[in-house]
Amino acid sequence: MPRTLPVFTAFWTRRPLLLAVVLMGCASACTQQQGRDIAKQFSNGKPDEFFQTSVDRMATLGMRDNLQSLYLLMNKLYLRNPNQWRQSGYPDVVSAAREIRKAIENRQPLPALGDRRDLAALSYSLSPEFRGDRVGAFIYAIGSMLVTAHGGRTQFYISDSINPQFVNNAARNIEKATWLLSQRQDANGVLLLFSNEISEEGSNLSFAVEFGKIVARLDLLTQMLDERYRRIGLNYAQSLLLMNFLPVQ
Template identity: 85%
Template sequence: MDRTFPFFRVRARRRLLLLAAALVFFATGCTQQQGRDIAKQFTNGKPDEFFQTSVDRMATLGMRDNLQSLYVLMSKLYLRNPSQWRQSGYPDAASAEREIRQAIEQRRPLPALGERRDLVALSYSLSPEFQGDRVGAFIYAIGSMLVTAHGGRTEFYMTDSINPQFVSNAARNIEKATWLLSKRQDANGVLLLFSNEISEEGSNLSFAVEFGKIVARLDLLTQMLDERYRRIGLNYAQSLLLMNFLPVQ
């Protein structure tokens, strides 16, 4: 097999991107500097981005940022609840965090949760019956729910579809999970996990802020998806009103 094929394929894609940039330049009458800027953006982008709409790109970046926010929350929860990562069987919090990230992104089950994922895992992780690393289980459950709500993917292209209702539902579920995190207690009246804190010594609402960022990104994506599908319907209705034939290629 010719091992140089992937190399030439990448070069072919780059030539295609450069050609697209040149066409944009001549079609819009850009200045020379603007043309160079557009060409630079094309060459600096990943070849796969050529197969993404603006909404696809937004969904991909939103998923990346939401998972990153989730990992920040995991680190903060381990700091406030150090006893949890010790129950995970890993030598330190960093090792536990790495395992959770890989399980979410590779769609692997978490041993402490058995085959539970998504909402079932989320309910179980915040129940008094759960025994084990509750931080890891809680973060994994939310992460798996986010991926499921986006159709089981973390990157999106023209051929993919995302159900805006599922994305909106995920946002509402995170709001509920945030509230439960601050309220659920064990039989002795002690919080299952320490997160936000408001006391005479000071306040720490950083957990609520980070969760709020995730919810805001999900709600924005929901609106973008709704608008895209609404425009598809409007364009179809306009074509009927104006008696225009619809393109077939």
Template identity: 90%
Template structure:
């Protein structure tokens, strides 16, 4: 056989083998990297995450972020309305904010609101009749409404259920509360609470932006919940169509 032909055939054989070897090395490296990434994710996770679906985890993170946004808004409102925390009976705004936060997360009543919670507390906190720390009452009312809309919980697991309609309603309520915050005045025409500001000196719309983030998270969770329950219904319908027996355990 011609020497040139032999060399040509050898090269043709070596090229696929070399390519296959490179691909195998890449696959091995990718597999090892994925293994390290998975191990790192497990090490950074918490044990209770094993009892959460992806939607449960997202609802938990959404609630965490929404409450953090609410506490940020509370601090900003105290800065713009320093006379309010003084009516709370605490030594400073930090102490007042800490007590409001504990009351929300532990579902405890707020003395200034009596037994009022959720929507009743929200309406009362923005009424001219309210006397006391209006910032604390307003933030507490929204926080308690958020927790109530999520079934009274701030963390969610496989055994929990969240009504998407209630979550959507909470988003709409916050939109209304944001508008009322910028409009409600006392008998002298002075805003009950100062928040957003548009003037010749400049604009401050950070309150509306932060409230908008909360609304966006709630709307996203609503869509996820709707899709999850829709898939449950579709899976059930498919099982009937295919005449499959349903699992009992």
């Protein structure tokens, strides 16, 4: 027993040192991993991302996803209403869809709608008086409205501003348009466009689900924008309260 006591004592004496070495090794490994993760993020990023705040980046990604959802809805509507693309004047459905996308993203007018854009185009596309590719007109109208609500842009940077009220209004307009899409009929009582379906054979609510995703993204962006501008106002109010000068660089 007397011969093992010094060894036991020495072990416990050196234990804090061993623990410190282990912790330092773990911290070093974590730091190296974090460094590799940061380097990977920078390498995967685009140069223009350096000119975007987190909200700008979120708005850009949200717009990209909303347009993709809209194009998915367009393809689904063409499948449910195959007679519509034939009225577009294009040789096939792929060509018709491509031209609608181009018109939305380049902010070009759609011949079937004349000079109508945004809300005027949306109302006209769901009216019995409209003659032409109703699917293309409807999708174009919503896409045009989305871009307009975001200040006429699809990508956003530090110098850009987005009005949260307009984004919120766009979300509410899409909710109304979704309801109108399922209700509007022609003089014979036939739906102008077939979308969601609930019957004895089954249910297809995929249109409502995809429109719901767009609305959810718009509502989230609205909240983020409200908080951003609220914080700007609070920071300014705090600087006045504390009599601090505001930074100029």
